[in-house]
Amino acid sequence: MDYFSNASDVHRVGDFELQNRLDRITIGGGSITRDEAGLATARALAEHLHQIQQQLLADRAAGKLPKATVVKPDAGDGKVFRMAART
Amino acid sequence: MRRILWALAAVCALQASAADARQALDFAAARAARSLGQSAGWPGAEPNGNCAENYLDGQAPRLMLDQLAQKVRELCSPGYAVLHSGVTRTPLWSAEHLHPERIRASIRQSRKKTFRPDHRLPAAERAQLEDYAGSEWERGHMSPNKDMADRESQKASFLLSNMIPQEPLHNQNLWGSIEHATRGLVLRGESVYVVTGPAFLGDTKRIGRVAIPSHVWKAVFLPGSGRAGAWWTVNRKPTGSRDWEFISIDELVARTGIDPFPALIGPARQRADALTQPRMRARRREMAPD
Numbered sequence: 001m002d003y004f005s006n007a008s009d010v011h012r013v014g015d016f017e018l019q020n021r022l023d024r025i026t027i028g029g030g031s032i033t034r035d036e037a038g039l040a041t042a043r044a045l046a047e048h049l050h051q052i053q054q055q056l057l058a059d060r061a062a063g064k065l066p067k068a069t070v071v072k073p074d075a076g077d078g079k080v081f082r083m084a085a086r087t
Numbered sequence: 088m089r090r091i092l093w094a095l096a097a098v099c100a101l102q103a104s105a106a107d108a109r110q111a112l113d114f115a116a117a118r119a120a121r122s123l124g125q126s127a128g129w130p131g132a133e134p135n136g137n138c139a140e141n142y143l144d145g146q147a148p149r150l151m152l153d154q155l156a157q158k159v160r161e162l163c164s165p166g167y168a169v170l171h172s173g174v175t176r177t178p179l180w181s182a183e184h185l186h187p188e189r190i191r192a193s194i195r196q197s198r199k200k201t202f203r204p205d206h207r208l209p210a211a212e213r214a215q216l217e218d219y220a221g222s223e224w225e226r227g228h229m230s231p232n233k234d235m236a237d238r239e240s241q242k243a244s245f246l247l248s249n250m251i252p253q254e255p256l257h258n259q260n261l262w263g264s265i266e267h268a269t270r271g272l273v274l275r276g277e278s279v280y281v282v283t284g285p286a287f288l289g290d291t292k293r294i295g296r297v298a299i300p301s302h303v304w305k306a307v308f309l310p311g312s313g314r315a316g317a318w319w320t321v322n323r324k325p326t327g328s329r330d331w332e333f334i335s336i337d338e339l340v341a342r343t344g345i346d347p348f349p350a351l352i353g354p355a356r357q358r359a360d361a362l363t364q365p366r367m368r369a370r371r372r373e374m375a376p377d
Contacts, residue, residue: 007217022221026225072222075292079289083152
């Protein structure tokens with residue numbers, strides 16, 4: 001997967017889910033079990049992490065790696081609709 | 088008559104400039120065009136599903152408040168059905184019928200997926216990838232990928248019409264545990280009807296053009312034993328307390344204006360049976376009602 005190149009790709013590694021976005025990769029949780037399956041998961045995950053690291057290093061070498069990602073603030077909008085009768 | 092109305096709605100939606108006419112038809116379309124996903128005329132058509140098979144006794148979840156029914160469209164996808172709101176650009180509910188075979192098949196699926204906008208919806212009503220860009224909110228599935236039995240339905244579960252902005256740790260820990268617990272109910276051998284959705288209580292903020300829900304809920308009904316109830320969670324970083332509670336279907340209706348199981352009658356609606364305790368990765372504590 002071309003990390004950080006699109007906001008749509010998702011890879012499953014065992015129970016882990018790696019979601020590609022332009023400004024971040026999100027890794028959803030799973031377990032690495034102490035068995036053959038766990039070893040396979042760990043190896044696959046390490047390969048993905050290595051690729052992510054390579055991309056970040058390439059960004060830095062190109063002078064494109066910011067100190068911190070700027071997060072888009074939530075926009076205020078008031079009530080979408082008055083959903084609840086009570087809570 | 089129903090077919091004529093959806094044809095009208097489809098033609099109307101294709102004319103992006105005819106916004107007023109579209110709006111006027113929206114409500115009629117939502118009520119009459121029961122199965123948008125089955126309309127061949129929509130651009131970028133997604134694979135079709137059968138909506139009714141996801142509903143208890145074939146009856147779709149019901150909106151009990153008129154204001155929820157603005158710009159709503161029912162989308163039938165393989166494996167699940169959604170009522171999408173063009174106001175929030177999220178589902179209002181997403182329904183599935185789970186059974187053990189389906190979950191066992193799902194466990195074997197593992198392939199690359201892609202998040203993508205749902206082109207069955209008019210451009211003005213649908214979420215785009217850019218709406219979520221640059222924010223810390225995750226794109227959280229309502230009907231989860233892990234419930235889907237085959238490639239086609241797994242692929243369909245990644246449509247943005249099945250997503251809400253979800254707090255990352257909520258999604259990965261608390262919510263993941265609730266989804267897991269739901270599959271656990273099914274794997275005990277029971278068929279389970281599941282309806283999942285967001286709630287928008289109080290002031291609502293947006294990320295891009297997509298409304299951020301204050302709460303996320305999941306209602307379940309087990310026809311085998313007649314038990315029902317709903318998990319109710321706050322869409323925020325789990326704190327270890329007051330993060331979730333288990334409520335009755337009637338209580339859910341009072342809070343959201345959405346009845347997940349209109350076909351369900353009798354005392355099962357009022358009881359909040361402890362169906363199962365989700366094994367939270369986060370700390371497990373009961374949440375007192377707000």
